[in-house]
Amino acid sequence: DTGVSQDPRHKITKRGQNVTFRCDPISEHNRLYWYRQTLGQGPEFLTYFQNEAQLEKSRLLSDRFSAERPKGSFSTLEIQRTEQGDSAMYLCASSFGSGTSVGDTQYFGPGTRLTVL
Amino acid sequence: AQSVTQLDSQVPVFEEAPVELRCNYSSSVSVYLFWYVQYPNQGLQLLLKYLSGSTLVKGINGFEAEFNKSQTSFHLRKPSVHISDTAEYFCAVARSGGSYIPTFGRGTSLIVHP
Numbered sequence: 034d035t036g037v038s039q040d041p042r043h044k045i046t047k048r049g050q051n052v053t054f055r056c057d058p059i060s061e062h063n064r065l066y067w068y069r070q071t072l073g074q075g076p077e078f079l080t081y082f083q084n085e086a087q088l089e090k091s092r093l094l095s096d097r098f099s100a101e102r103p104k105g106s107f108s109t110l111e112i113q114r115t116e117q118g119d120s121a122m123y124l125c126a127s128s129f130g131s132g133t134s135v136g137d138t139q140y141f142g143p144g145t146r147l148t149v150l
Numbered sequence: 151a152q153s154v155t156q157l158d159s160q161v162p163v164f165e166e167a168p169v170e171l172r173c174n175y176s177s178s179v180s181v182y183l184f185w186y187v188q189y190p191n192q193g194l195q196l197l198l199k200y201l202s203g204s205t206l207v208k209g210i211n212g213f214e215a216e217f218n219k220s221q222t223s224f225h226l227r228k229p230s231v232h233i234s235d236t237a238e239y240f241c242a243v244a245r246s247g248g249s250y251i252p253t254f255g256r257g258t259s260l261i262v263h264p
Contacts, residue, residue: 037193066251075154075240075254076194089251124193130250137250141186141193 035059037142039125045148046115053111054145058127065108066139067100068124069093076124082108083130115149122146152177152243154255162261165233171226171258173241180246183224185215188238188257197239200224201246211235236262 038057046052058065063084068076079098081089084105094100097115102108112119122144130137157172175181182201186194198209205217215226224241238259242252 073159073256075242075257077254078251081251126194128250138196138199139252141195143191143193 037125037127037140039123039142039145041145042143043146043148045150047150048117049114051111051113052115052147053109054123054125054147056108056110056125056127056142058107058125059129059140060106062127062129062140063105064128064130064137064139065102066126066128067108067110068126070122070124070144071120079110079123112147115147117149120147120149152179152181152245152253154241154243154253156239156241156255156258158258159256160259160261162263163231164263166230168229169227169231169235169260171239171241171260173224173226173255175222175224175241175243177222177243177245182244182246182250182252183215183217184242184244184252185209185213185224185226186240186242186254187211188240190237194240197226231260231262233262233264235260 040055065082067079070076082102097113100110124144126139126141128137128139153176155174184199185197188194198207200217208214238257241255244250244252
């Protein structure tokens with residue numbers, strides 16, 4: 034299977050701890066997105082990379098959140114000093130797009146479910 | 151900014167019956183529109199998208215949607231549903247000419263009964 038993969042699938046942590054999630058996109062995809070989804074809501078955009086450059090960040094992405102995509106391949110999302118409000122499903126998606134591409138299709142991973150106790 | 155309203159949080163329907171899931175959007179600029187499906191414990195999967203051209207868009211699994219600019223709607227339809235269509239469905243809108251980052255609605259849970 035060459036789809037988007039995320040690791041871990043589940044993470045339980047105590048408030049105040051740091052957590053890191055990994056996303057491996059489809060190999061030829063140059064764009065990578067992170068979203069957060071809480072119960073009963075649709076995904077909310079967090080941040081977006083084109084290759085290794087982080088091009089957009091949502092206001093939802095507080096200072097405790099940081100994302101990297103060091104070589105334009107996999108990406109990590111770190112949450113420092115977790116709070117109970119961080120409990121959510123964190124989704125990663127990837128796509129292939131160029132400057133002239135229109136509405137490129139995003140392929141989503143299965144998500145990482147974070148529970149902060 | 152754009153926004154999406156999915157008018158029904160839950161739609162129960164019997165197998166082989168037709169179904170319509172409603173979606174309205176708000177935007178001051180031209181948009182692209184999407185429908186995604188999320189099966190339990192799986193990632194979101196694109197059903198169909200409207201970028202331009204014909205307002206009737208056909209997608210996978212027998213779904214179709216119609217873009218209605220005057221009513222700012224993009225309702226999803228299927229003439230005959232199966233048990234396997236039970237899932238969460240999300241409508242999304244993205245600003246055309248931008249980075250194509252979609253804004254999602256809250257989702258509609260389609261429950262197909264035998």
